[in-house]
Amino acid sequence: MYSKMYTKYIVYMSLKIVKTALYVEVTERLRSMVASGVLKPGSWIDEQKLSEELGVSRTPFREAIRILASEGILRIEPRKGCYVTELTDQDLNEIFPLMAILEGRCAYEAAEKASEADIRSLESLHIRLKKYADAKNIDDYYVTNRKIHEAIQSLAGNEWLANMVNDLRRILNLSRHRSLHHKGRIEESCQEHLSIFAALKIRNAQQAEELMKTHILRQREVLKYLKSPEVLSA
Numbered sequence: 001m002y003s004k005m006y007t008k009y010i011v012y013m014s015l016k017i018v019k020t021a022l023y024v025e026v027t028e029r030l031r032s033m034v035a036s037g038v039l040k041p042g043s044w045i046d047e048q049k050l051s052e053e054l055g056v057s058r059t060p061f062r063e064a065i066r067i068l069a070s071e072g073i074l075r076i077e078p079r080k081g082c083y084v085t086e087l088t089d090q091d092l093n094e095i096f097p098l099m100a101i102l103e104g105r106c107a108y109e110a111a112e113k114a115s116e117a118d119i120r121s122l123e124s125l126h127i128r129l130k131k132y133a134d135a136k137n138i139d140d141y142y143v144t145n146r147k148i149h150e151a152i153q154s155l156a157g158n159e160w161l162a163n164m165v166n167d168l169r170r171i172l173n174l175s176r177h178r179s180l181h182h183k184g185r186i187e188e189s190c191q192e193h194l195s196i197f198a199a200l201k202i203r204n205a206q207q208a209e210e211l212m213k214t215h216i217l218r219q220r221e222v223l224k225y226l227k228s229p230e231v232l233s234a
Contacts, residue, residue: 023060027067035173041086072171087174100216102165107212109156111205118155119201126197133190138180179222
């Protein structure tokens with residue numbers, strides 16, 4: 001029979017876990033809202049309104065804000081409030097080449113380690129990706145595209161590499177979705193992915209790495225073009 005003290009300890013720990021899970025859930029919801037564009041880069045976070053919409057108190061909401069600020073997704077300005085981070089051209093010029101190297105390495109290691117079952121699973125994702133590209137369904141394409149990148153990262157089986165990729169991916173989610181709105185980019189992106197998959201399928205690690213690097217850097221080129229004077233003035 002458990003002592004009263006032990007029983008109280010179990011109850012206390014259970015409550016603590018529930019409380020922890022709440023702010024984690026709020027963090028994920030806010031992160032998703034930023035990634036999907038519901039909370040746009042540069043926009044002010046209305047703490048009262050959002051916490052009410054999510055049905056939570058200020059305490060877990062503020063903890064979530066603190067976590068996202070530490071990840072660079074949000075920025076806190078004294079006496080002004082909290083804003084969604086807006087990446088500068090310099091930020092993107094510095095981050096994309098790093099992401100290309102890291103995701104290229106993911107593709108390289110995935111090509112060496114993937115099983116036949118892994119390849120079949122990856123193939124089904126690419127079939128869906130092609131369907132969404134043909135339908136010009138940007139939102140579903142983006143979600144599937146993300147799943148493919150995450151799957152290749154998982155197949156690489158390198159925890160250190162995964163942690164670095166995850167950190168940068170959270171930041172790049174602030175801008176990556178916009179590149180798919182460029183005319184022809186969704187079809188181009190899909191073809192790039194199909195080429196990467198073909199290299200993975202034949203276990204050509206070096207080719208998969210180079211194609212992934214090109215794919216990532218091409219996204220940066222498109223974002224640059226979308227901000228060029230001729231496009232903005234059109």
